[in-house]
Amino acid sequence: EAQxxxxxxxxxxVTGKKLTVTCSQNMNHEYMSWYRQDPGLGLRQIYYxxxxxxxxxxxxxxxxxxxxxxxxxxxxxxESPSPNQTSLYFCxxxxxxxxxKLFFGSGTQLSVL
Amino acid sequence: xxxxxxxxxxxxxxEGNPLTVKCTYSVSGNPYLFWYVQYPNRGLQFLLKYxxxxxxxxxxxxxxxxxxxxxxxxxxxKPSALxxxxxxxxxxxxxxGRRALTFGSGTRLQVQP
Numbered sequence: 001e002a003q004x005x006x007x008x009x010x011x012x013x014v015t016g017k018k019l020t021v022t023c024s025q026n027m028n029h030e031y032m033s034w035y036r037q038d039p040g041l042g043l044r045q046i047y048y049x050x051x052x053x054x055x056x057x058x059x060x061x062x063x064x065x066x067x068x069x070x071x072x073x074x075x076x077x078x079e080s081p082s083p084n085q086t087s088l089y090f091c092x093x094x095x096x097x098x099x100x101k102l103f104f105g106s107g108t109q110l111s112v113l
Numbered sequence: 114x115x116x117x118x119x120x121x122x123x124x125x126x127x128e129g130n131p132l133t134v135k136c137t138y139s140v141s142g143n144p145y146l147f148w149y150v151q152y153p154n155r156g157l158q159f160l161l162k163y164x165x166x167x168x169x170x171x172x173x174x175x176x177x178x179x180x181x182x183x184x185x186x187x188x189x190x191k192p193s194a195l196x197x198x199x200x201x202x203x204x205x206x207x208x209x210g211r212r213a214l215t216f217g218s219g220t221r222l223q224v225q226p
Binding site for chain 1: 119149155157162212213214215217219
């Protein structure tokens with residue numbers, strides 16, 4: 001089954017404790033992206049990747065890092081989480097040239113205390 | 114810069130009645146327009162897109178959207194609402210010269226039996 005898999009589904013952590021949210025897709029998609037969803041603000045793009053070793057900042061990249069060492073994986077790293085990063089995070093992928101039929105993961109609800 | 118506005122936080126409609134969820138956009142070039150739906154505790158799912166061609170676009174689950182260039186709008190419509198259509202709907206836009214999508218803040222559709 002074609003899918004985007006995020007882990008964990010829920011995460012509670014404390015300020016300053018480094019964490020990684022994993023994202024993996026099994027559709028051989030070139031494009032992958034991370035969004036955060038906050039009430040009243042919709043989805044805002046954090047980082048995206050056009051292909052392996054190619055990443056770029058989205059609209060709200062501060063406080064986040066990503067890497068794309070393999071085509072299927074696109075982890076999101078919070079080196080020193082802060083309470084304002086409490087949010088619902090989504091990973092998404094699409095095939096190059098598909099004009100953004102994005103496939104989304106089920107989301108990661110992060111709470112930073 | 115590209116932007117999208119969904120002026121209604123919530124739309125209420127009775128089952129069997131037609132529904133409209135509004136979306137207006139702003140881009141500097143030609144727009145690529147999308148609608149996504151989010152059911153509770155799920156990631157977003159693609160509904161439909163407009164790239165070029167016919168101004169009336171048909172998508173999944175009986176939904177359609179009308180592109181109006183003069184009014185810079187891309188409203189989502191369905192002739193007869195179902196209770197199961199109750200969900201959060203997001204409009205998204207991309208300028209033809211950019212890769213990143215910009216999402217609206219979302220509209221919650223509530224269909225009453």
